[in-house]
Amino acid sequence: MSDPDTGPAGRSHGETAPLSAIRLNVNDQVRRLEVDPRTSLLDALREHLRLSGTKKGCDHGQCGACTVLVNGRRVNSCLSLAVMHEDDEIVTIEGLGDPDHLHPMQRAFVENDGFQCGYCTPGQICSAVGMLAEVAAGWPSHATTDVASPQMALTDEEIRERMSGNICRCAAYPNIVAAIRGTAEGGTQ
Amino acid sequence: MRSFTYERATDARAAVAAVSRDGAKFISGGTNLLDLMKLDIEKPSHLVDISRLPLRDIEELPDGGLYIGAQAANSEVAADARVRTRYPVLSEALVSGASGQLRNKASTGGNLLQRTRCPYFYDTAAGCNKRDPGSGCSAIGGFNRIHAILGASESCIATHPSDMAVALAVLDAEIELLDADGAVRRVAIADFHRLPGDTPHIETVLRPGEMITGVLLPAPPPGRQRYRKVRDRASYEFALVSVAAVVSTTDRGTIDEARVAFGGVAHKPWRSAEAEAALTGRPATMDTYRAAAEAAMRDAVGQGHNDFKIELARRTLCRTLAQVAGAAEPGAG
């Protein structure tokens, strides 16, 4: 996956850092690639591995479209360097399911019309999957009345607060909440 | 983003040794540093990745306190049962910040070192003494709705954006630092961040090459704790004003001890000794809270767009005090 175009052009001032060879575990596959150390995890997925299901909406952690699961936790892939993820287990939207084998959350989004343009959708879905795991682990949120209580009820208010890092400009919010609630109640995680 | 070389530190001593290189910086969660590097505001030539150092644990201290490793993610700290039961103000502050995804990446140490969200700091074409010392402060006379009302200077009116640090301020936390020689020192949270003065680019007392290894929480203070964050949007926004309060009252309704800090109002988490003095030994009534709010904001100065934050801070403090010192008011999230 090294890039033939990084070398020849330009009168190089010799200030560029050498490419870093890294090994990522993406969707249960070991992927080896050589990247500029500046490459974000997001751009490594999109531009090097051509896994463009993970979206770039703001590139600054302000929209959530780039959300992927790293070692089971949802994170913004735009604010992470690919070189920092050696051997991490990364799951992207492509790894959750494909059109013929939808993940329950993906199916719920389709059935509940949890999107319109679809661009924030992969991030919403990955975030929702990671979020339900956080709830299952008993993590509190800003919507939790008493953070000291180990009991966690997945109310709509909790879902909305916990999903607030994923902006949907089409504003499919009520349908997204319905999809997540349905998936959680279905227990098909 | 400028080119840089990258290395992953294998232990803390190696990390501080590696960062002694000119232009080197630590990277951990990256949620603020990469944000700034993409805009050429931060321009490290070498990054030392400390995210995998074994500084992630949260441990009991012999004095009844808690030690939080600097690499513990914000979400991990917020979810820790000991934090939630003994230091709920910290858990509340953490979950009110950023988003679930960001809290999973952002580290405890990195949160303390967050830089301001002043839009002029973010705009490399605008003058900013913090980003480019001597270039002026565009926020003064500019759009300054989110800016400081306390402790600002003619050089800088930026605020510190952290919620976590405001809670740490009322918990009298200490920051543990490791230097290149392997020496460990502790700095009280109150002394860690600096006011802008005429050197707003120097934001903390961290010395070159020092690394935050952990945060020490003393045994929980007596009384009830609360973090209250006020913002336009219901979530995913920095505080316009926030209040962390810990208040204990006697059976007769007198305030024994009170700790109060504000977020979103100054260049650092703003612990208000004035408010605390106005509360201690007084009856837990709205009159007392109003007096404390007046005391806390006595030296507050608006910059135009942010004038409202003075009254907003007063009112937020009063209500928060009423909640922690008065009758329980559940669900007042």
Next chain:
Amino acid sequence: MIGHAVDRVDGPLKATGRAAYAYEHWEAGRPLYGFIVGATIGKGRITRIDTEDAEGAPGVHLVMTHLNAPVQGPRDESVSFEYWRAQPELTGPDVHHYGEPVALVVAGTLEQARAAADLVEVEYSTGRGRFDFGEYEDDVYIPKVVNAGLPTDTEVGDFQAGFDNAEVKVDQHYTTPYEFSLPIEPNACLAEPRGEDLVVYVSSQIVNAARASVAATLRMNPERVHVVAPFVGGGFGSKLGIHSETILAALAARTLNRPVKVAMTRQQVFQLVGMRPISSQRVRLGAERDGRLTAIAHDVTMHTNPDIEYAEQTAATTRSLYAAPHRLTSHRLAALDLPRGTDVRAPGEAPGMLAVESAMDELADALGMDPVELRIRNEPTVDPERNVPYSDRHLVDCLREGARRFGWENRPATPASVREGRWLIGYGMSAAIRGHFQGPTAVRVRLEADGTAVVRTDMTDIGTGTYTILTQVAAEGLGLPLDRVRIELGLSDLPASWGSGGSWGATNSCTATHRACMALREKLLEAARGDARSPLHGLSPAEAVFSDGDVGIGGATETLGEIVARSHPEGLEAEGQVRYMGDEPNYSDYSINTYGAHFAEVGVDADTAEIRLRRMLGVFSVGRVFNPKTTRSQLIGGMVWGVGAALEEEAVVDPRSGAFVNRDLAGYLVPVHADITDVDAVVLDGYDDKANVLGAKGVGEVGICGAGASVVNAVFNATGVRVRDFPVTIEKVLPGLPPLDA
């Protein structure tokens, strides 16, 4: 099939990340990456531009500036529709607004291009710019027409006399801020040269316009420009036209003879795409004591860019909404050295109705009348300015049904009278109206010998559900199961449409699809009737029933596939069209609109003035609905935009530089999940036979019309504080709150 709540047919692709958006096509192999360098002054001239360091930076292939950019076709004002006009880039040293592109850096990787962009050195001589709307608000001119060719001013009766004689009056000023569309996919383009041709993968709402403006700007034969836009990550107006990233990518690709892709950064979107103009609006309402309006005036002043005039039709809905004998509307423009104004979802209607429906609430308050009743009392019988009948007006039905479903009777009768814990509770409502439009659109439907149908048009699906509703319309039109219809969209080599915009996309493309299907039916029946091998041979086509892939006449049936396989083994095709509305008598003989009523409940924190939506309901009349599921989604989306406009959205210009200060998604707030509680939309059954043969009308924008006013009216009901400077934020409500209680 039409009217069924069918799941989006493209849903599985989108939900699995398999739908490819503009920046994500790899057919052309590995592209080069472009990065835009924007001006850091608001007005002036480039005096020196030094690209040497950038050109020498690793991986850089090209640094394009006004010094070496190819000559381009000028913006051609004679092209009648805005979005079909050329938009040249890097044409000279003059800087017209902050952030205007001054260079494009092209390199092997994004990291290299972005780093080299920072090495382009530009020196400017800074001119004195006009940046502050408040300063130039009175220095206005009168545009010839406003957006969509609507008249600038209108006058009916004698407004001044009517207003002077009114028993109860409202005379208030309202202001609305600069607002941005901000779809989550930033504007992006991948341009790929193929010999003399250019393939342009672009995030575009109107493919035909993209082709025309790219071709004119690059001085190419339009036939050689091939636009590809199968998926578009939202538009809301910001992708109606072609923007700098597309022209720059195309220029660089042609210069280098390599595929080049360019995406705007989120920050650049704020400077390069255009925004809803800032507005100052004076609304005057005069009424009798019984609430009947006698005089309505709506006078609007907005900003425009000096070179590219844009006059949002902010007072236009006021012309059709309520009855009153004496009326006045006007639009004025103040030229500022800012990015151009452009269509942002419900242009004119959204900010205009925010003001007017606030004023109606003020009038209801002055009269001591229920705001729903006030609106019902002013229901017109004919369009009061055009003096033509309404085609299918159901505003009163929306108001009544909404009030019933929402429980409007529980509204606090007195402002600031209901408190729950720390929350002050209020109800608000507003009416909604939006014109319905039609534009030239062609669709080709082809039946294959295997009995499947393919629908082809350059129409786009920007999240609106085009793939799904065209599937439904074609399935119904040909009597096919849904899974035997395939839709191909977003390619400029397909029949041209008016694209997605103005809420016209669904009805244009569905009507044309329906007509194509009807024409195809004729061809099928003709083929069968004349073919001795067909069981339908010689039977009367008037009795034909198309169902489940078969054609039946009497007891005889044959599958569509058999007819096609025998008569036209290569496939059988027909085209359907709709005309420009100016050529359809109904659109001049009737006032054709969509309608709605919004109801909102808010809580306002009695201590901090934080405003939180508690619930919201919209009831709409939009004619016939193609798909209730996607329709509801679009309407809810619009309503949420109303919430954003009411409470959050505002781009702030620094009058010293002309830059937008809060130009990212942390500074420019749009609603997040936690802001949007219980929001629902309900559509009344309907059929507007004047709109088109399917009886349907657009739904993309009526959801936002008036929506914000229901929220701000609820804030007034909760607090007694009337804010007229939108959005309604904490600092504007706080001073009106009661002192802290114990």
